[in-house]
Amino acid sequence: MGSLKRNLANNILSDGKFDATDLSGTVPASNVNNDSLSNLTTFSPSLGDTIQSVASDPPSLSEGDFWYNTTTGSLKGLVEIKAWSSGGNLSTPRGIMGGAGTQTAGLGFGGYKTPYPPFATYDDTEEYNGFNWTSGGNLNTARRNLGGAGTQTAALGFGGHPNRTDSEEYNGSSWTTGNSLNSGRGNLAGAGTQTAGLGFAGDSAGGPPYSTATEEYDGTSWTTVNSMNTGRSTLGGSGIQTSALGFGGSPYSSTTEEYDGTNWTSVSGLNTARQRLVGTGATASASIAALGKTSGPTFSAASEEYDGSAWASTPSAAVARGYAAGCGTNKAALAFGGWNIQGAATEEYNSNINAITKSAWASGGNLNTARQQVASVGIQTASLAVGGTTGTQTGVTESYDGSSWSEVNDLNTARRYFDGAGTTTAAVVFGGYPDLTTTEEWDGTNWTSVPGSLNTGSHGITGSGTQTAALGAGRAPTGTNTELYNGTSWTAGNPFSTARAYSTLSGVQTSSLLSGGQDAIGGTAATESFDGTSWTTENSMNSGRVGLASGGSDSTAAVAFGGPGPSNATEEYDGTSWAISSSMSTGRQYLGGSGTASSALAFGGRLPAVTNATEEFTAGTQVVTSSTLTTS
16 A cells, blocks of 8 residues: 555645546546545545544654644645755866765765866865865875775775776875775775775776676775676665675666675666666665666666665656766765766755645635725735725725734725735835825824825836835836835835736845736746845746735745636745645635735635635645654
8 A cells, every 4th residue: 555655645745636636547536435625534445545634643654644634724745755956066077986975975086087178087085065065185096987985084995997906095184095905996886984895896997807806895904705796897886895785887787786795696677777877875775876878878867766675766867977976875865977068067866754734725704895906915814905996996904813804994095006015003005006106104003195105106016025114016017117115205226127017026125026917918927036226037937927916025935826817826936946836716816915935815806706705825844754654
């Protein structure tokens, strides 16, 4: 049942829904009696397992489990996330170097600069801190095609092309020459530590005959032990002296062997036969094989994980290449250097068991007055819905306390297509149809018209910030106008790049995010951030939308929702890119929105008639667990 539960969990959590499509590749859809989240436990007996419906999260879980928490109304699952991501580039681009250490304390040494001149063999050492590479002490002898083992502060480098026997030990700052291998060779693999190292396979001249020789290092000298079953070079190696793995290699091999401290045993081969690959892992039964060459000039980005019995494909690296080095474990690996042009590239592989709560919308209390084109300020549990239109432009103001809306005093000037900033006790609104410049401030009880006017009369404007530090942006039909309010007067700011109206702003005056809206063509997905002075173009939303709303505390995190259709689409922004999230129950356009990226509020809008519906958004979480988890 482990694979079934895992597939179902990943499918369900991908869209926040449970339906027949989630059973693809697992069991027939006919085996499901009910697809409602409130009845996730309803399966026919032939399915053989259930989704728990519980009042609190279960205390004991296995990877692949998922459950519905009735108290929080959240669908949760425990799934393993595997992915490669970019790290800092090497200072000196090169390949066929030695590697040692961990993902956050890695070591790269020696190597060769190619395929472009100047060709050179290096003595350089670089240390990785999880983010960047810095220079360490140089090798005593420049070399390439060498083996490596150990840690960043206690490393071992040995052998190399052509037919080298010498070894060196690193103490975190400098290399010291150690005793020599018994069998000189390059393109060999290494495993273990500085005082319990292992060197195996390789070649003496860059090609056949390939070696089966294995040697153990005790911190002083090398001893020849039992040979591998299959000779090869340019292979991957991982593990420790008493539990090592050798895999792949020349000529384009998938052959895998395990070493138990005495003998080598042939085991299941790689799914992708290759040479010049990277190997990492703490033991033979927990190893990663990545990158390499699969034939002639063809480089690979493929990644595989070995569990002691078989290799299973994992997500590929971003940069296909061979001749790279690596270090780390099967849960936190590092691959660096090599070539296929990207000779400095570093990538990190992570495989974590994560407890995931799906982002979700839940119904809130309805507005007393259904309307659209409303202004909004505040947070999810303390928000204002101001003005808008019910068919007739209005100044109605309502206050939300986290469960229900209460009508409070009206605006002095009824308006729509405007916006505001601030809180339920100190707010400011501005602009509106038809191109109003007037500004009003709210003190928690009354609205007061203030002398400060927008420099440009605007409707279709959007706003963010506070009562004394507000930001306004855009105007209909399209504009690049930026206006800054200091609590007394408005000042024109630098324009943004994509002229637009009916967009959405989230954040504060000095860190705000402008998303979507109407440009000269139609709905735009353009996103720009503002730092208080200038605008910067960011990655676009997944879809262009007009009349959307958003929540967010600054320019690094936001949630945007709604738009034409009417749309119930929701996207989450993490400071770099937008990702599709769980949809609202009620699709709508020209709605109000407030709150933060993790806790937002949507209210009003049209669908196409005006609505009073309110929904509350809670962002999902992904937390690495500390539990020891097993697959059933």
